[in-house]
Amino acid sequence: MQTHKMTPCQQAIYDSTINSLVSADPVITIINAYPGAGLSTLMENILTSQGKCILNLAARPALTGMNLLETFYYELGLGAEGIYHGAPIPSYVKELVSVQSISVIAIGDLDDFALTVSMKKTAVSHLNKMATGLPGISFLMSQSPLRGKAECVVHQREITGSQNRSESILQSFESKQQYMDYFEGFVQTIGLRAVTTSVLSDLYARTEGNLASTILNLCHPLLRAQWFVEQSKDD
Incomplete structure (x- = not known):
C-alpha cells in the first residue's frame, strides 16, 4: 500500500516540532494526542527526519523492567550497574552523549513510564535529572493523556531545566x-x-x-x- 501524506493536524505539529528541534536553543517538547489521532506516524516521521542526532528511548518498561533512567543508560550502550538514582548525571555520561553527537533525546509513549502515580513521580525525577544534567540537549516526548489517570499525565511545569518549552495537542482533524x-x-x-x-x-x-x-x-x-x-x- 502506498504511504499517504500526513493529515493537516499531523503536518502542522510536524512542522513546528522540526523548527524547534533545528533551532540553536534546546527545547523540551511534549506532544499530547487523542487515541487514534496518528501519534505513532507523526513521531516516526519526526524521528526519521532528524537522523542519527536522536537518542530514541524506545524500550518498553513493561517488557524490560527498566525505568526511564535505566532505559537512557541502556540506549547509550551502558549497563545498569553503577546507576545511582539519587546522584546527578555522571560526567562520563555527558561526554558519551557529546561524542555520539546526540542533540535530541526522544521518549515515545512517555505514559508507559507513568502508569501509576508512583511511576510518574519516578519518571519526572529522572526527566529532571536528565534535563538539568544535559542542558544543551533537546527532549521530544509524546503521551496519550486519555490512556490513564489525569494525575499520571506529565506536565512541562514539573520538569526542571533551562531548555525552552513547546507543547501541542494532536487531534485527528479540526473539522x-x-x-x-x-x-x-x-x-x-x-x-x-x-x-x-x-x-x-x-x-x-x-x-x-x-x-x-x-x-x-x-x-x-x-x-x-x-x-x-x-x-x-x-x-
Missing part, C-alpha cells in the same frame, strides 16, 4: 471538511472507487472523525463489508 478532503484523496490513492462522498460522510459520523478508526473501517475487509452493506441497504 468535517478537513476530514472529507483528506479521505477523498486517501480512497483514490488506495483504489477504493466505491467509497463515495456520502459513504465518507457516514463514516465520519460512525467514527466521530477519528483517523485510525476510519482507516480501519476502510481497509479491514470484514469491517468494510459490514458498513458498506448497511450503507447500501440504507440507499
Whole structure:
C-alpha cells in the first residue's frame, strides 16, 4: 500500500516540532494526542527526519523492567550497574552523549513510564535529572493523556531545566471538511472507487472523525463489508 501524506493536524505539529528541534536553543517538547489521532506516524516521521542526532528511548518498561533512567543508560550502550538514582548525571555520561553527537533525546509513549502515580513521580525525577544534567540537549516526548489517570499525565511545569518549552495537542482533524478532503484523496490513492462522498460522510459520523478508526473501517475487509452493506441497504 502506498504511504499517504500526513493529515493537516499531523503536518502542522510536524512542522513546528522540526523548527524547534533545528533551532540553536534546546527545547523540551511534549506532544499530547487523542487515541487514534496518528501519534505513532507523526513521531516516526519526526524521528526519521532528524537522523542519527536522536537518542530514541524506545524500550518498553513493561517488557524490560527498566525505568526511564535505566532505559537512557541502556540506549547509550551502558549497563545498569553503577546507576545511582539519587546522584546527578555522571560526567562520563555527558561526554558519551557529546561524542555520539546526540542533540535530541526522544521518549515515545512517555505514559508507559507513568502508569501509576508512583511511576510518574519516578519518571519526572529522572526527566529532571536528565534535563538539568544535559542542558544543551533537546527532549521530544509524546503521551496519550486519555490512556490513564489525569494525575499520571506529565506536565512541562514539573520538569526542571533551562531548555525552552513547546507543547501541542494532536487531534485527528479540526473539522468535517478537513476530514472529507483528506479521505477523498486517501480512497483514490488506495483504489477504493466505491467509497463515495456520502459513504465518507457516514463514516465520519460512525467514527466521530477519528483517523485510525476510519482507516480501519476502510481497509479491514470484514469491517468494510459490514458498513458498506448497511450503507447500501440504507440507499
